[in-house]
Amino acid sequence: MKFNSLKYSYLHKIFHWEYWPTSLFYIPNLPYAFYLALKAKNLTFFSAANPGIKSSGNGSESKFQTLALIPDEYKPKSIFHKKGEVFDTTLKKIQEKNIQFPVIAKPDIGFRGLLVEKIHSENTLNKYLEKFEIDFIIQEFIDFKNECGIFYTRNPTEQNGMISSITLKKFLTITGDGISTIKKLIISDKRAVLYKELIFEYHKEMLDLVLEKNKEFQLSVIGNHCKGTQFINGNHLISKELTSSFDKLNSKIPGWFYGRIDIKYDDFETLKNGKNFKILEINGIISEPTHIYDAQKSSYFGALKSIRNHWKILFKISTTNHKVYKIPYKNSVDFWRETLDLKKYSKKITAFHAIK
Template sequence: MFKTSTFLIKISNSEYWPMWVLYVPVFIQHFWLSLKAKSLFFFLKTNPGIDGFILSDSKFKTLQLVPDDYLPKTISVPKDSVYDDISRKLKNKEISYPIVLKPDIGYRGLLVSKIDDEAELRLRLEKLPIDYIIQEYVDYPVEIGVFYYRFPNSKKGVIPSVTLKDFLSLTGDGKKTFQQLVYNNPRAYLQKEKLSRTFENEWDKVVPQGKVLLLEAIGNHNRGTKFLNGNHLIDSQLVKVFDDLCAAMPEFYYGRFDIRTRSVEDLRQGKRFKILEVNGVGAEPTHIYDPGYKLTDGWKDMLHIWKVTYKIAMQNKEKGEVFPKYAEAKRRWNLYRDYKRVAF
């Protein structure tokens, strides 16, 4: 019953609890920091180079801050685009299938999809009510999230969080059907409705012994990916890689890089990795979603990170940045609210 009860799976694992549980202490802290900053919206100046609200950064515009050597080939797809224009952009950028289609302003992996051919892309484009981006599919085997921040008055930064991503997969035993394997895996069971559609032809077939099936190619927690605490990988060598990278990103001081690389060692050497996304002030230190990580430790990490946003914003203010007034903050929030209504 435990394995096939969505409620029991979620209630017994804090990684699945509602977001507000994680953020209650942060909300309280935020009001205290706002009094000190004399602004509710100080966080909007943590990264002056990014224009958005907490979760409304344009992925395409933010990626433009990143040096080209670390970027996958990417194009912008405005909501009114016609297929011929998109096809031309793909050809000019030399982007071939498979590709990844994702909302330009996303939310926890929703509406992100791996597209394998032109027919599938045409079908998906018929349903796009918002701006999207298309990226080449980076097939490096390791996906990792690195949270980095640097105070504007310092040349060296800090990495407080590294997350290794374990993609949702199943291994056959030569006896159970695909469906039975899903029902025996609580993480896969939470994705059963989507998996039953995606793997319709395999659903009732026995999976051969030792055969590993990758169930999800998108490394997002909401899609079944297990987030693992990789903070043991943090050292001066890894910090230097991101010091050098972020020094080339104008007015960027704080955020999480979602990366694909050939190996962790390659990343530590600053080679053979691609940055899929840069998440700004709304980013989380995702190691806290490790199934074995204590909620109380997650609260401590979130409180620390949000205090860092305050300190960075205050240093930027000393350098001449002006905290947004209510009208400007409301404008940014309304844009995101309206976008989310259409998108999700």
Template sequence: MWIFYAPFVTYWWWNSLKSNSLFYFCKVNPGIKFGGFTEYSKFDILKQISPEFVPKTDFISNKTDFKNLWEFPFVVKPDIGERGVNVEVIHSVNDWINYPSQENLIIQEFIDFPFEFGVFYAKMPNENSGEILSITGKEFLQLESDGILTLRNFIAENTRAFFRKDYLLKKFENELDIVHPKGTKILLEPVGNHNRGTMFYDASDLISEKLTQKINEISEGIDRFYYGRFDVKAKSIEDLKNGKFIILEINGANSEATHIYDPKYSLIQAYKEARRHLDIQFQIARNQPKNYSDKEFIQIILKRIF
């Protein structure tokens, strides 16, 4: 991912000069710490949304505080996190015991809807409503048996499973050499993230007036939120277009326009789309008030790098 964005370093410097701020992107959402670029609480954002649009969600400061486990399955993830790191669906007490993170966790009801999307939203601060810039559809990593291939062979041969081979081999160790009946579907990864084998595709044709209106209504309730991606689940395509969905989380300034990873996109198309989104981020951020410390931001970034 970082290699893809390397050509944007010059673009970042130019925008920094125009806005007189090296970290102008941290101003895009003044109501969120660092604009939602890093070290921001996703739970604090979810708390500002009407319960009808979010799963049952709780925050625990320490794993040991969660003594009365919810009904399985449920989701656990870091409150401050990104790119699907340590996001897990907990199916048993043993899963919970083995979950690695210990502090500042979000516990969330598992939403078993078949469709998941990333809805990218932007609004100019001086305008009454915003727009949906793009929608990413997500195709989860799963085996659809041909009646011949074992799960072990599928994991070994599927390029999307490459970075999760060891994890998947352990997770399905009792099923690896079973040949399932033809047509049987086995979901290997229930978390919709690129590094978990999810394939992203451009679903921007699903943008509708009703969906845009609903996203605008929800965004109005979030303190000074102007730019970011809603990760949502829906029961059907039509439900999404009609503004009926559940929000899993909202990402801020660090949001990526993930529809650019659609296999149909050429490299030039991907760069054009990434630039379009980043141009809008700059236009929103350049005249926003600064409410963060450059020193603190630099310290956090250096800590993450080293």
């Protein structure tokens, strides 16, 4: 019987909860969120968690401004492209920073890897920026072979924090058999086929090539779940040494106490000792402990519980900042307006992504 990739993709996403809509991970937890708000006597108590980041990192913040909090030694060389900016001006900034192609272009306000692209030439970058009229960050491409997300939290009154989640990222890869084309290998791979439209577009000039036997071909360089990257629970790697390294890092990032750092690194042993890594971005209060999407080591209800546990930590950090350090909670009306604006922007870049 002929393999129906469309039917398989549809059924697979229904019966595997890691692909379910985000709302199904948060709506069931809303009663707990309201309980915490009542306990704090403020609906936007969480907005005091990260005073160094706009609205503590609710998704409306500039990623470029947040990156500015990080010492240069820990981050990729980056420049900011303002919507409508003349490309020659952008190119001059790239050259002044000595950023070489390929580069990574990502929306300054963005999520889920939408419109994040590896770009290999000036001409392609120019066309890309002209096509999507939003603010972008242009970063040097970091060629460390591994990527992970580390969720770090610290109570503002304490010197040492904790790591609550490590997510290892396995990039989508196929292996040649010396007979099949890349297109056929993608269709026959049970994970790659779920993202075939995206992959076909990205590799459209290579689909008819035959991959040598046992040769691996990486289909994506962007470490996002929606682009095929597999999230693997790496919590067994949490250690005193790694936590100590992140305590030192956290001490150099003002006003950040809660969230996930996305990192590229060479090997975990050197990362554990605080060496040979680059921070791609810092996420604030909307951070997810993404290890929960490893369906082999978790369950749907376990994922919901992990989210609640992190919200409990968020509550403690925010209320401590408010009571001890007099960090104000954001006005509820202002926060709601920000949320509505973010929703409109989200629809905009989602539509852009569909066009791409």
